[in-house]
Amino acid sequence: MAKFIMLQGTSSHVGKSILAAALCRIFKQDQWKVAPFKAQNMALNSYVTQDGGEMGRAQVVQAEAAGVEPSVEMNPVLLKPTGNASSQVILMGRPVGVMSAKEYHAGYSLQALDTVKQSLKSLSDQYEVLVIEGAGSPAEVNLKANDIVNMRVAKLAQAPVLLIADIDRGGALASVVGTLELLDPAERDMVKGIVINKFRGDLELLRPALDFLENKTQKPVVGVVPFLDNLGIDDEDSVSLDDKTVVGQRDIEVAVLRTPKISNFTDFEALAHEQDVAVRYVRPGDEIGQPDLVILPGSKNTVEDLVYLRQNGYEQEIRRLAEAGVPVIGICGGYQMLGREIHDPFHTESNLDFIAGMGLLPIVTEFAATKMTHQVCAGCRNHAFLGINYSDDQLQGYEIHMGRTDFVEAVRSAFTIAVRSGQPIQAEDGVVTPDGLVMGTYIHGIFDNDGYRRAVINALRQRKGLTPLEVKENFRDRKEKSYDRLADTVRKSLNMDLIYQIMGAAK
Known part of the structure; x- marks a missing residue:
């Protein structure tokens, strides 16, 4: 005992x-x-x-x-x-x-x-x-x-x-x-x-x-x-985001939208520990500003958070930044929001049968009654986001979502899932737009992978005329x-x- x-x-x-x-x-x-x-x-x-x-x-x-x-x-x-x-x-x-x-x-x-x-x-x-x-x-x-x-x-x-x-x-x-x-x-x-x-x-x-x-x-x-x-060390509750302060000036600024039902914000802890990156959570009433990257995080209620972004002017601001060439990433619920349509026939999240998405990705999502929860091992070949041309077949992450997302036109996938809950599989995940500036994925924890994280940061550095840096941070060792x-x-x-x-x- x-x-x-x-x-x-x-x-x-x-x-x-x-x-x-x-x-x-x-x-x-x-x-x-x-x-x-x-x-x-x-x-x-x-x-x-x-x-x-x-x-x-x-x-x-x-x-x-x-x-x-x-x-x-x-x-x-x-x-x-x-x-x-x-x-x-x-x-x-x-x-x-x-x-x-x-x-x-x-x-x-x-x-x-x-x-x-x-x-x-x-x-x-x-x-x-x-x-x-x-x-x-x-x-x-x-x-x-x-x-x-x-x-x-x-x-x-x-x-x-x-x-x-x-x-x-x-x-x-x-x-x-x-x-x-x-x-x-x-x-x-x-x-x-x-x-x-x-x-x-x-x-x-x-x-x-x-x-x-x-x-x-x-x-x-x-x-x-x-x-x-x-x-x-990972925080448990979004209450802890109130304690996070914006660090001083750094080479790269990442803006994460702090929506009312934000979930799995630990997706961005590894980014925040990079010495050349400042992660800023955009709280209600804040302006997004002119960051180098905008991220829409996961959400426990995608519809409610999308309505929040729409009613508070953030959707319009995100679309304006995307049109101006600022890269945008959506993870899980954020990925769903970036699509064209979200359907909720079983009223899984709301009383709405349908809500229009932001239209930045050619996808349609329908909420299902069952939840997908898996650890995954994924890969990418000549990854097109930001034109980084990055390849890796051992990216670790996990999925937690209720929706099924379909592509409404031919797309370039962000990742290919090779192992899901220990079982071999070949499943395409996410989308990268042809210009390489907007990406969506269902994979949480993607930035915990040191090589991939640094490849994305270096692509942002190069867009600003800054010299790429070597991988210095081993996130798991740091923890x-x-x-x-x-x-x-x-x-x-x-x-x-x-x-x-x-x-x-x-x-």
Whole structure:
């Protein structure tokens, strides 16, 4: 039976996910076989496992930090908001329907509890340590009766809980005391320590507050973790985009449209870490400006996001930039938006049967009732986007989409998928326009491929008369180093001896 440690927060976005990743890496470094677990996750950033299951990106990051292959057991329930207070419910990697918040919390969540229990047991049989993450706050009394992710999971696993507070947003002491006050006595006893996260400043000046907190709650402060910036680790939620600032002047500027239902924005993390590239997210009210490349990202609700772009003048601006020769890329939902028509006969995403696309690509998309989720290996021969004439037959990525896209005239495909979910296949993906300036693809993660990413950037450099650069960035190596840096900082900030003692585990 595995040893457990659970991280719960005084609210959402206090840093539970990143601290869980840090602990996964620390336990791995300490020679434990460790895995993450989060019973229920709500996020638009998702990932496809080797067997085609869909799970939350945060648990993928934590699995990578732990050095293990991600599996849907690590996140048995995933909620992907679709709009109108509803979410697509994904159970063990497969969608089971779209439910309103009331339908899910008042009915379905407890039905999913058996699956949560099975996943927790399976992982505890396979691993020596489980790092369990909660969601939101355990003190949300209106949701407590149907909770399957916070204290109910702690009780199932008999997992000691560390309560995390974000001091950067203010009110950390009150949020800790208030959270503990709203827990019942048995739940309060399960909280074995407090972590103050995102601290900036002199720790000695904080010391009286820590002493007060320990005396008031009778819980030890296990550590104070500094504010961590530019980690180079995938974010889970688009809320984190609010924290991203535009870097100073760089040779190449990429503008990514931040639509209301943006998903899988981690597609652009590798671009953002290139030293000659500035990635700017175009927020509501911002102008696109004059970037070197415009990207339409994936979307959980393509129709809603297309309407947003249309009503706020962004569609017209994108068309104007494309006509002026600015390259445009659409990925997944963005690819669908660039086409001529989108049909939704089953009302998968909206009440509309049809909506016109931007007309920049000769494609028509029809939403289907079933979702395609696959890891893929793809290739390109003499890739025509921006005239880069690039070839590679080992491009790695993944597909997550509900639509089937047809070409309405002869086109040049962007990529050819050779392996889908481990099975050989020959499937054309995406489109590159004859002038090489507009491209669409269903493949997420395409920029994580170092050679391809640099080929695109160098083509943009050459358009500006700049010298091409060699491939310097290995994105996967960078992530591994980032996990180690994160672990080193958190290890120094937390009393790991106390944490091991709380877990009942010997180092």
